[in-house]
Amino acid sequence: MNIKEEIHALSDEMLEKLERLVVIPSVEGEPLEGKPFGEAPAKALEEGLRIADELGFKTVNLDNYCGYAEMGEGEEIIGIAAHLDVVPEGDGWTYEPFALTRDGDYVYGRGTTDDKGPVVEGLYAMKLLRDSGVKLNKRVRLIMGCNEENGSECMKHYNKVAEELSYGFTPDADFPCIHGEMGQMALNAYSKHTKIISMNGGFVFNAVCDTCTTLVPAEEGLKECLEKAFSESGLPEYKVTEENGELHIYAKGVPAHASMPTLGVNAAGVTCACLAEAGFEDDFVTYYNSHIGTACDGSGIGLKFEDEFGVLTLCNGTVRTENGTIICTIDVRVPVTLHPEDVRKMCEGKLEDENGRMEIEKLGEPLFYPRKSPLVEAIYRSYVDVTGDTKNQPIVIGGGTYAKYLKNVIAFGPEKTEIDYRIHGADEFIRISDMEEAVLMYMEALKNLLAI
Missing domain, CATH: 3.40.630.10 (Zn peptidases)
Incomplete structure (x- = not known):
């Protein structure tokens, strides 16, 4: 044998x-x-x-x-x-x-x-x-x-x-x-002011946020506009319902490892994009779309970068609401030719504006x-x-x-x-x-x- x-x-x-x-x-x-x-x-x-x-x-x-x-x-x-x-x-x-x-x-x-x-x-x-x-x-x-x-x-x-x-x-x-x-950088993103009542989704920080449940105040015509936006989003599953003056939004994306976020679909990111598309004006939605978004490339915080060994990626893993504040975990994978201080300088001054903020929790060597x-x-x-x-x-x-x-x-x-x-x-x-x-x-x- x-x-x-x-x-x-x-x-x-x-x-x-x-x-x-x-x-x-x-x-x-x-x-x-x-x-x-x-x-x-x-x-x-x-x-x-x-x-x-x-x-x-x-x-x-x-x-x-x-x-x-x-x-x-x-x-x-x-x-x-x-x-x-x-x-x-x-x-x-x-x-x-x-x-x-x-x-x-x-x-x-x-x-x-x-x-x-x-x-x-x-x-x-x-x-x-x-x-x-x-x-x-x-x-x-x-x-x-x-x-x-x-x-x-x-x-x-x-x-x-x-x-x-x-x-x-x-x-x-x-x-x-x-x-x-x-290298790896972990951040938390925080809302400052938001009309969103609650937003919760994802199951672990180092995987793409695969589902998201959001509760927002109902506004005239918003439900119809949201349904149109979600229908054009490409999400595999979504549902918008209205009850007691509130809209319940369920979005199902596609999970993927945080090192390969483009293989997944971020349900929280699509939700924020659809809220903006539907005309829901909100500080945190604006912050999310401009700083995190669905591009997975870190461009919103000045981190878009590629070297001969790979491309920088950004992944929103989880989102949760605590005492009226929305908190998102962010997992960034950094190409090997960038050292931690390089990364810090690239995003310096780009993590906070009047609508929200991010804090660096960990910044590791490649x-x-x-x-x-x-x-x-x-x-x-x-x-x-x-x-x-x-x-x-x-x-x-x-x-x-x-x-x-x-x-x-x-x-x-x-x-x-x-x-x-x-x-x-x-x-x-x-x-x-x-x-x-x-x-x-x-x-x-x-x-x-x-x-x-």
């Missing part, structure tokens, strides 16, 4: 392990004593470490921030860093989000691709490497984090209490591999490894050796991964760039054939990193 046949024979076993993780709705919750990210992420970590233990690895739980499975001996450590936390399920699922549903080559469920599937793939790459008899002159460690979707505090904790990795990868992005990750660095070469070679594909080259992405928190780590898979696996959206899936191929690539990557 060759290695591909051996991996294929393990498919059902891998899916059984994956199901044990997917059924746990490991969305971040309220911190509890000894469980910094809540009950569900801690439960997912416990199950992940149990699976690793069953496969014969040494396991360690690092205070329920993260944990790891390890094999081999030596001072140096080759690492795989993946995460067990997931974003909320959101709306629009055809399949049960926290169950594993198989349909031919497709397996559906929240976390199948981001990032519980890769946890299983990494564990089986380690198992197959160990069982092949390859001499492990270094330790191999798979780290399972619990807070990647909300700040990666898990990896910050790892750096405080555990040993540094010599080299490694995080299976939380695209193939063939990632040699750069854009990550970049030269294309010909030993780490990138070792990872990329494993992709080429398995797939035979030399056309696709290492890329720079807008997403942020654990690579920004761990030394000498880059992102490697599991997604193929031509396929939308619907991460952060409804009906997230993984293909079994892709899973099997990823196990082989991760096995080869470990071999190459062990040889550096």
